[in-house]
Amino acid sequence: MSAEPRFLDARAYHAAPGFLGHLLDELGEVERVDGELVLAPGPERRAYWTRNVWRAPFLLEFGSIGDAVRALKGLQRNWAPLPTRLHRRTALIAEKLPHVPTKPKAFPFELPMAPMGTFQLVDEHLLLGSAECSNPFPNGEFKFVEDREGPPSRAYRKIWEALVFAGRLPKAGERCLDAGSAPGGWTWALAGLGATVVSVDRAELDPRVAAMPGVEHRIGDALAMKPDDVGPMDWVCSDVICYPPRLLEWVERWLESGLGRNFVCTIKMQGADFDKATADRFAAIPGSRVLHLWHNKHELTWLLIR
Ligand SMILES: C[S@@+](CC[C@H](N)C(=O)[O-])C[C@H]1O[C@@H](n2cnc3c(N)ncnc32)[C@H](O)[C@@H]1O
Structure with a gap:
């Protein structure tokens, strides 16, 4: 079965960890909330308390894991999973997608240029994804090699x-x-x-x-x-x-x-x-x-x- 994305007139806002309440206050009317991911209708709204904004969200109905992987790969190379439910199935899809480097980088480094997409499973055969995201790091996680000796504070x-x-x-x-x-x-x-x-x-x-x-x-x-x-x-x-x-x-x-x-x-x-x-x-x-x-x-x- 070939799976086709159905694009939504909405944006998905992934809350900064612990600040879902602030994000919901900022956004006003929303469509649904899955964990810390909030889907809100219409064009992008100003929202500060996010770690990532999904700028072109789509729903994808798929039969097998292979169908989902083919459809995502057909859109672009890099995809980061956001497992909120069906963790095992999400991992099975992620494992079959091209490898996304997650190794912490040594400062200083440049912002990655390659687009980073994100997806989560809504149910066993339905996925919410976005190839275009505001943050180039997977789910906005900024990982780098920490210096635990030099600086006197973690600030x-x-x-x-x-x-x-x-x-x-x-x-x-x-x-x-x-x-x-x-x-x-x-x-x-x-x-x-x-x-x-x-x-x-x-x-x-x-x-x-x-x-x-x-x-x-x-x-x-x-x-x-x-x-x-x-x-x-x-x-x-x-x-x-x-x-x-x-x-x-x-x-x-x-x-x-x-x-x-x-x-x-x-x-x-x-x-x-x-x-x-x-x-x-x-x-x-x-x-x-x-x-x-x-x-x-x-x-x-x-x-x-x-
Ligand atoms: C979060 S700490 C700064 C940590 C610092 N950026 C670091 O990397 O170690 C905030 C600092 O602001 C200072 N501070 C607060 N009010 C100040 C003021 N009016 N003038 C100067 N320093 C002030 C405090 O003494 C405290 O050291």
């Missing part, structure tokens, strides 16, 4: 992931501001790329990071510091814990000054709330993006790369 994973999505790295000789830097994971990552870093926190840096070449640490309130106090920066980074509107004010001051070029800032949600209004104001800054990274917890990442 470095966020800046590494943000830089891979930015498609640009701080270079030797570029100046970075790292606001809310202690104990120094981000400063370690930036200085490790050869950039010079002005690191600002109310607390001290880990001494090993403070001693890295190109690192200058200033103790104080990073949000009270004016752009003129530190001068032009190729990268303005913040991981400060503060209310999102406070971060936005600070970012706006930097943008008005014209002294900052690229920005990587964590928008940290306070308590259980999601400050959607402020996230939308960040997203409205021309040329910028608001993402939930694999290594973000109850926070979003704002990127402006110029």
